[in-house]
Amino acid sequence: MIRVSIYDDNDSLRQTLVMLLDTTDDLLPIGAYPNALEVTQTIVVDQPDVVLMDIDMPGRSGIEAVRLIQTLPAPPPILMLTVHEEPEAVFEAVSAGAMGYLLKKTPGSRLTEALRDVAAGGAVMTPTIAAKLLGTFQPPKRPAPASSFDLTEKEQEVLRRLVEGDSYKLIAAHCHISMGTVRTHIVNIYQKLHVNSKSEAVAKALKTGHY
Structure with a gap:
């Protein structure tokens, strides 16, 4: 069984995620928390194989929580699940140590597959998110000669x-x-x-x- 800890301040979504994992044969929700204020303590107690982490939570953001988890002796892999699709948010999460980044509108079947992939050591992103992240590494384009100065x-x-x-x-x-x-x-x-x-x-x- 793949043990999963969930951190999300949306009560309804958190419960839905727990029910989704309960319907699988190999994913076991072992903790579902409305915030990440005690994230290192709960990780040590729960010993998850993978962590499902929101970004916007009261008291401590998911990205701050990811950084804290990386200080543990054996940090579990982390999959971000958020509404944020800005390249800056993706880059910050990956830089902090997240192994995957999905949006909350991701279908349940894709989410469970992603949890398995991340638990196995893989990195997961939707094509759209990956394209946005790669775009932050592209060199700025040289301005094309334009007619804004009206030069003949x-x-x-x-x-x-x-x-x-x-x-x-x-x-x-x-x-x-x-x-x-x-x-x-x-x-x-x-x-x-x-x-x-x-x-x-x-x-x-x-x-x-x-x-």
């Missing part, structure tokens, strides 16, 4: 040459325009980027991707 095609070309370090003379040669036209484009670029110098224009272009 020729002004973008001149700005690109500025970023590459070309002199006004080289810009004129590359763009096939006169020096006077180069200066006119640069004045327009400064106005549209709201800058006052070449260095500021280059810095803003690099920062925003507008080149």
Whole structure:
């Protein structure tokens, strides 16, 4: 039998979870608590094989409880069951030591399967939650050149040459325009980027991707 301890402040849900586990042949609810204020003591007494933990509870959050459980000599694996699906909450729970993260809308059959997986040493997440967690590790995308500064095609070309370090003379040669036209484009670029110098224009272009 897989011994399960439950921590959730929702009385109705807590009772439903106990009844759900009672209908299985291999999952045994050994403790159901409305808060995690004495979580380390109850874990030591109950000796669960897996813990089912809510996040929002009075007095002590489920994530704080997960951290405390990790201080025990032989902490049991923990499966979070919560309404929170924000990447920050998932990351914080996993970082604290949780081995699984499911939402409360998860079907009962999937939940019992997840408890078995976590008890066996596996890690469990729904595809949606996993995607959100992975998204927090993705590098920020370089801003795509946009038209928010209303640069013309020729002004973008001149700005690109500025970023590459070309002199006004080289810009004129590359763009096939006169020096006077180069200066006119640069004045327009400064106005549209709201800058006052070449260095500021280059810095803003690099920062925003507008080149």
